[in-house]
Amino acid sequence: MPLARTLLQAAALTALIAAGTSFASSAAQADEKVTIMVGGYEKQIYLPAKLAEALGYFKDEGLDVELLNEPAGVDAENEMLAGAVQGVVGFYDHCIDLQAKGKFVESVVQFSQAPGEVELVSTKHPEIRSPADFKGKSLGVTGLGSSTNFLTQYLAVKNGLKLGEFTSVPVGAGTTFIAAMQQDKIQAGMTTEPTITRLLKTGEASVLIDMRTIEGTKTALGGTYPAASLYLQTAWVDAHKDTAQKLANAFVKTLKFISTHSAEEIADKMPKDYYVGDKDGYVKALADGKAMFTADGVMPEGGPETVLKVLSSFSKDLQGKQIDLSKTYTTEFVKKAS
Known part of the structure; x- marks a missing residue:
């Protein structure tokens, strides 16, 4: 009987160890779950998010990434600050804007x-x-406090207007932006592909300022302007370096795919409804604009300074504030990925 009891105890102990190992394994897997809010993932500027998913690069890194859609980047930012999501695919300028408000976020x-x-x-x-x-016009932006609103305000102020002399109207992108212009709720507005191509094709709009290329951006904004990025709260990055590295690995591979494949090959990986019934137009817009993407995920030299200059020209939040640009982005993970 003592032997039988010993065997039973050993079996029970083995079962407990196995259960503990299984629990630990499950917990480790749960730690790899990441939710990312994208400021409109059908927009070509944020194409790397959906493309990384389509290419299976998140899974290759052992990540369970859930992409959520939020038409305006400012709302995506708020979801992250509230802890509802871990990261945002949105414009880098929010990292500077938030530091002025005492919140530390960085482009990874x-x-x-x-x-x-x-x-x-x-x-x-x-x-x-x-x-x-x-002056006196209603101008379309994705949302108040969004990057399109920042850029609109800069262009107006740069050309001699004061902030109260025009109205920013939040109209999103795509169909809602188009409807606002058709109904004359906005007389001009800032938007991205494929909305641009749709309005140009119907002849309902014309291009006033084009920032789809580096050259056009330098003309409009005075320098290279880092925009679309994966940004996360600095405290989260510091506490989840392994996961941050895996995210960087997946996105750097995606950016390399973009730089080494044709627009048509890239478009073929995207959901068909992103074409909005015009694949040729989608492919052409991507071919014309894909040079805006970095090949390695590294912050372009001088870019943060340009963004700070643009925001400082109109933002009361930044006036009189000392911004530490080195804390608004990191190259630690992308350089390891490269």
Whole structure:
């Protein structure tokens, strides 16, 4: 009987150890679950998010990544600050804006070195020939406090207007942006592909300022302007370095795929509804604009300084504040991935 009891105890102990190992393994797997809010994942500027998922690069890293869609980047940012999501695919400028408000967020992978944005003018309003003509107009942006709003305010102020002399109207992108322009709720507005191509194709809008290329961006903003990125709260990154590295690995591989494949090959990996019924237009827009993406996820030299200069020109939150740009981004993970 003592032997039987010993065997039973040993079996029980083995079962407990196995259960503990299983629990620990499950816990480890749960730690790899990451939720990322994308500021409109059908926009070409944020294409790396859905492309990384489609290529299986998250799974290759052992990550369980859930992508959630939020049309305006500012709302995605708020979800992250509230702890509802771990990261955001949105514009780097939020990292600077938030530091001015006492919150530390950093770009971990820099997707682009140009905004990929265009200021479109309704063809019903040929009197708008430059941002100086924005006075008294309603201008479309994705959301108040969004990067499109930041850029719109900068262009207006740069051209001699004061912030109260025009109205920013949050209209999102895609169909809602188009409807607002058709109904004359906005006379001009800032948006991205594929919305740009849709409005140009119907002749309902024309290009006023084009920031889809690095050259156009330098003309409009005075330098390279790092835009789309993966940004996370600094405290989260510090506490989850292994997961941050895996995310960087997946996105750097994605950026390399973009730089080494044609627009058509990339488009074939994307959901068909992203084409909005015009695959040729989608492919052409991507071919014309894919040079905005970095090939390695590294922050472009001089880019943060340009963003700070742009934001400081109009933002009361930044006036009188000392911003430590070195804390708004990190290259630690992308350089290891490379």
